[in-house]
Amino acid sequence: MSKSIKNGRIVNDDWQILTVAEGEDAAGISIPAGRVIVPLAAWLSRRDELAARGDVGVWFASHEGPEALEADIGRVAVIAVNFPKFVDGRGYSTAALLRTRYGYSGQLIAFGDVLRDQFNYLMRCGFDTLRPREGRYDDAQLDAALTSLADFTEPYQASVVHPQPLFRRVARAGVQVKA
Known part of the structure; x- marks a missing residue:
């Protein structure tokens, strides 16, 4: 069972992320019982079967966009976005x-090569669960990473979490801000 940071707490994550080997057909993979997150291609080819289970989520590869799941957004239990390399930032846009x-509005997981330095930005883009690669952090490092989420209390820029930039959120004496 993997450890994740979910809504500001460290939790044991029982969602199994099902991956596909290179050259393997995602549509034909065997899907185990339990809470499982399948690749987008598996969902698209077997959506009715998987939606009926109720305990199935979908994950996006970095090159896949959320428009492919638009019609089924309400049918999935959870959505995850893979970060195959820390330099691949397309997942931020997918989350936003x-x-x-x-x-x-459901659970949105960032998984893969997500690093402590990125945690705050990932949360600001809309992720509520951060799942680093297995073995990346020990318990003490994960605790420290959790604490670091509070390092920046008032970001300047607008984001999913703070739709207005700082100058719109802060009232200043003698200045009237138009909405």
């Missing part, structure tokens, strides 16, 4: 689009 354009 899921939260803002597509109105997804």
Whole structure:
């Protein structure tokens, strides 16, 4: 069972993320019982079967966009976004689009090569669960990472979490701010 940071707490995460070997057909993979997150291709080819289970989530590869799941947003239990390398930032946009354009309000997991330095930004883009690669952090390091989420209390820029930039959120004496 993997450890994750979910809604500001360290939890044991019982969602199994099902991956596909290179050259393997995602549509034909065997899906185990229990809480499982399947690749987008598996969901698209078997959506009715998987939706009927109720304990199935979908994950996006870094090159896949959320528009592919638009019609099924309400049918999945959880959505995850893979970060295959720490330098691949496309998942930030996927999360922001899921939260803002597509109105997804369920659990949104960032998994893969997610690093402590990115945790605050990932949360600001709409992720509520951060799942570093297995073995990346020990318990003490994960505790320290959790504490570091509070390092920046008032970001300047607008984000999914703070839709208004700082100058719109802060009232100053003698200055009237128009909405």
